[in-house]
Amino acid sequence: MLGFKSKEISLEDLMAAAQSGDKKAYRQVFEEVTPMIKSFIAKRINKPEDIDEITQEILISVHKASQTYDSSRPFKTWLYAIIKFRLSDYLRTVYRNAERGLDSFDEKEFELSNDDNNEDAFDDGEMIAKMLDALPEKQQKIIKLTKIDGFSIKETAQKMDMSESAVKVTVHRALDKLKANYERSKSV
Amino acid sequence: MSIDNLIDDLTSEGVKKPLPKPFTQTLYWFVPTFILIAMATYFMGIRPDIHDKIHQGLYVLELLSLLVAILTFTVTAFSCSRPDLYQKPWMIWLSLLILPVPFILMYLGSTEFLTMVGFHESLHNHMGQKCATCVTLFSIPPIIALFTMLKLGTSPHPGVTGFLAAIASTLLSYTILRVNEANDNPAHIIVWHVLPVVIISTIGFVAGYFILRWKK
Numbered sequence: 001m002l003g004f005k006s007k008e009i010s011l012e013d014l015m016a017a018a019q020s021g022d023k024k025a026y027r028q029v030f031e032e033v034t035p036m037i038k039s040f041i042a043k044r045i046n047k048p049e050d051i052d053e054i055t056q057e058i059l060i061s062v063h064k065a066s067q068t069y070d071s072s073r074p075f076k077t078w079l080y081a082i083i084k085f086r087l088s089d090y091l092r093t094v095y096r097n098a099e100r101g102l103d104s105f106d107e108k109e110f111e112l113s114n115d116d117n118n119e120d121a122f123d124d125g126e127m128i129a130k131m132l133d134a135l136p137e138k139q140q141k142i143i144k145l146t147k148i149d150g151f152s153i154k155e156t157a158q159k160m161d162m163s164e165s166a167v168k169v170t171v172h173r174a175l176d177k178l179k180a181n182y183e184r185s186k187s188v
Numbered sequence: 189m190s191i192d193n194l195i196d197d198l199t200s201e202g203v204k205k206p207l208p209k210p211f212t213q214t215l216y217w218f219v220p221t222f223i224l225i226a227m228a229t230y231f232m233g234i235r236p237d238i239h240d241k242i243h244q245g246l247y248v249l250e251l252l253s254l255l256v257a258i259l260t261f262t263v264t265a266f267s268c269s270r271p272d273l274y275q276k277p278w279m280i281w282l283s284l285l286i287l288p289v290p291f292i293l294m295y296l297g298s299t300e301f302l303t304m305v306g307f308h309e310s311l312h313n314h315m316g317q318k319c320a321t322c323v324t325l326f327s328i329p330p331i332i333a334l335f336t337m338l339k340l341g342t343s344p345h346p347g348v349t350g351f352l353a354a355i356a357s358t359l360l361s362y363t364i365l366r367v368n369e370a371n372d373n374p375a376h377i378i379v380w381h382v383l384p385v386v387i388i389s390t391i392g393f394v395a396g397y398f399i400l401r402w403k404k
Contacts, residue, residue: 081272
């Protein structure tokens with residue numbers, strides 16, 4: 001059977017084992033495909049800092065589409081179909097933002113970092129609260145539920161009518177943004 | 189969250205149960221739908237000239253080609269619900285090639301020619317509205333069932349998938365009327381049977397884009 005080899009086991013066989021309930025095989029699939037995804041994406045985007053984020057989205061998509069893989073078919077073709085689909089999503093967002101001129105969140109960052117009263121008027125806690133308010137509404141809600149109100153990922157997913165994976169990715173992105181903004185505002 | 193943490197989380201959730209192959213899914217949809225359609229045909233009644241019609245080769249070929257078209261469109265729709273189109277993208281072109289065959293056979297089997305007068309008369313024949321209503325109403329349960337099954341997949345071409353699902357379902361109801369109604373006037377069939385198929389398939393394309401699209 002065609003495919004990449006992981007030691008003596010092909011990705012097709014690993015995925016077939018995963019579909020039979022073997023979680024170790026499933027983990028091995030992800031570990032094998034992650035470098036493939038990263039190298040594919042790295043050749044096609046200009047922002048190296050986005051590679052990890054896109055890779056995570058693709059891994060989530062692979063997981064969500066896992067029921068559609070037929071182990072009698074080449075795994076690589078199925079995987080690259082998912083990668084190309086998600087990559088085109090990402091590029092569409094990039095072009096849309098380029099047309100607008102500025103990312104809406106960047107506009108808020110610009111306002112925050114150029115606020116003359118920022119250092120005098122606010123201490124760290126209030127600065128963080130302000131940065132939290134600058135997040136998109138969905139990210140705000142999820143951060144408040146998970147990090148402030150103490151709800152678990154599962155409970156938050158139920159409240160927000162999202163999957164647990166989507167909640168986790170949203171938390172990750174929001175925390176990354178908050179961290180980047182906090183460091184930027186501290187260095188001003 | 190790092191990629192390693194994400195892999196931990198995804199692995200702990202495990203793989204979802206694999207979907208049946210597209211042809212198997214087609215049978216899961218087609219068999220109960222066919223039974224429903226057969227019951228509907230029985231209650232609506234079969235055309236009084238059926239004994240003569242089944243001896244006409246073109247009529248039988250038309251019905252068989254409709255059956256082949258319905259199955260082909262459905263298998264293609266299920267294939268399109270996979271990210272890689274089940275690695276059979278040529279099925280979409282095959283479906284489009286098969287599509288005109290039943291209508292060509294219908295016209296060849298008709299004893300009347302297609303004329304502008306015929307079209308004009310058909311448009312003003314309000315009894316035809318009943319045919320269009322039947323084509324529409326009978327296609328709704330199969331479309332709903334098909335969309336529900338297709339939603340389990342992850343289609344990179346949701347509009348095309350929706351179109352294929354809608355046309356397969358409306359061809360089923362079109363077939364009922366070909367068995368029920370003893371009217372082989374091609375103008376009448378095109379205006380009141382085929383046109384609803386076209387309209388519903390177009391709506392299926394738009395509905396597919398919104399309902400079947402692969403969200404993050």
